[in-house]
Amino acid sequence: MNFFEHQDRAKRKTLQLVVLFILGVISLILTLTLAVGAFLYFQQGSAGATGQGQSLPPVSQVLSTEQLPLLAGIALAVCAVVLLGSLFRRMQLGSGGHTVAEALGGRLLNTATRDANEKRILNVVEEMALASGIAVPPVYLLDDDSINAFAAGFNPQDAVIGITRGAIELLSRDELQGVIAHEFSHILHGDMRLNIRLISWLYGILLLGLIGRFLLSSLRFRRVRSSRNDKSAAVMMLLGVGLLIVGYAGSFFGNLIKAAVSRQREFLADASAVQYTRNPLGIAGALKKIGGHYAGSSLNAPGANEFSHMYFGSSGSSGLTSLLATHPPLEERIKRVDPGWKGDLPQPERMTQEPIQEPTDSGDRKASALAAMAMAASSVNAQQAAQHSIAAMGDPDAAHLAYATICLKHWMINYRPPHTNLSRPGL
Structure with missing residues (x-):
């Protein structure tokens, strides 16, 4: 496997998808700004035309000089909503990797553990930390029969490694090295930080839809008190519907791009794992055992799907499996690291480990x-x-005196100070 070529390909596709995501957010803001501006403009024009018996203003007037302050104000308001929502979500997710591990029910492993499997995974994490050149992160153990692992944290300083009990009991040492090296790639290449940023921006877009939903729900109480000639209810209804459509549609298509980015980072992490371990059969064996294991890589922890993009293996199927999947198909990942794979998925057996006693x-x-x-x-x-x-101290014998004489002669010949007299008797 040419892991450098696979890494470059994954990085290029990731960059393209991130640029597409940014352009999508910008176009969404512009579209919503123009839609709201046009609605308000024609609303004012309709009121003026009804009172004076004139026709509606032309569409070109929406982008006129008089409308620019209104459009700029709407654009700033939309950007402020998306930005504040993103910052709020980022503060929630950027509290450290230990928060994610504890939310999944992980237990911090003691470095002085007497359990052979736990000691083995701690040694593997230290080895891969040396191979990747970053500090050794804390290791959390999830009491789950599935084969899975994850890396969580906003940067290498607060990153943690989580792994299931099924993984440390069913995978060999080479396979564990492949899995842990895969997670170290996520830490080293900033995949956790990238995912948190994408999730934060998606939450900001979704917040537009939530505001539209709130406006529509508030109309139930407004109708009772509104007069028949008051058209503000219609304005709120149209504005709420527009925000709802734009927010939820933008969030949906943004999630499609985020899932595509996540799949490319998985390919990058697989190639990096081969680079760190120089053993493609290690990570390939772990992926094969996931396919042959009855529990696969599905986690049973509450809220496991919320962090699905962080896992080594997919935690379960999503609504639109191929479009919203955070991980590539298992078969494709295996073939990339092991082109000679024949399609066999062995059923894993528990590794026999001698207890430390x-x-x-x-x-x-x-x-x-x-x-x-x-x-x-x-x-x-x-x-x-x-x-x-x-x-014998203070009472030297003949051998001691002879050895001392030899040492003194050697010192006087090689290290004597200037004008030293060597003609004394006995020297």
Whole structure:
């Protein structure tokens, strides 16, 4: 697999989709501004024409110089609504990766755990942190039988790794390395930050629809008190319908683009996992086991679908599977990293792990006893040598004096200061 080529392709498509998303937001704001401006203009023109017996003003007058202040005010109001809604949603989602992990029922793993599977995943996370060049994030364990993992957080400083118990019990070490390397790619390439920004802007667009819905619902109480000649109810109804259509339609098509962006980032993360591990069979094996596992990658935690774009595998089918899916089809992901795949999806079996405990059988006890005896003997010998050296201090023998004479001659010849006299007896 040429992972650099796959990474470049995914990055190019992501950039195209993000630009398309931005252009869509701008066109949505302009369309809504022109629609509201035209409605208000013709509403005023209709009232004037009815009172004076004149015809309605032409359509070209909507963009006249006199209407520019009105259109600018409407555009600013729409931008303010979208911007404030986006900032509010971003503050909710940018509180740190631990918030997402705890919302899914994750438990922070202790680095001093005695569980072999938990220790193994902690070691794998440390290895992939070294391979990707970022700090080791906290690891959360989800008590779920499915095979899945996620990376959450707004930046590498507050990022966390989450993984299900099914993954650490059913995947081999190579497969775990592929999964964790995939999640580190999301952290390193800023995918979490990109997703949060897209979700925030979509919430701002959806807020327009919510305002339109509020205006329509308020008409039930307004009709009772309105007079027959009061046309403000009709204005509110048309404005509410327009905001409702634009808000929900814009949110729907924005979600289509966001899902397409998420799918490209999954391809990028798969290619990066191969780069970090240099082992395409690791991540390919994990994807195959997801396909053969009875629980797949579906999470049972409450609100799991809200964070579906963060997972290693899809958490479940969406309304329009191919259009709104946050992950590419499993078969396509496997073929990209393992072109020679024949379509087999093995049913995973639990990995046999020896528990971390003290030796129990006679052989281990004997080996431990011999090692302890050797350490004790070396300790006794070292202690005796130290005592002998201490006793000899201040009472040198002939060997000590001869060695000292040799050392002094060597120093005087090689490191003597200027004008040193070497003709003294004994030197």
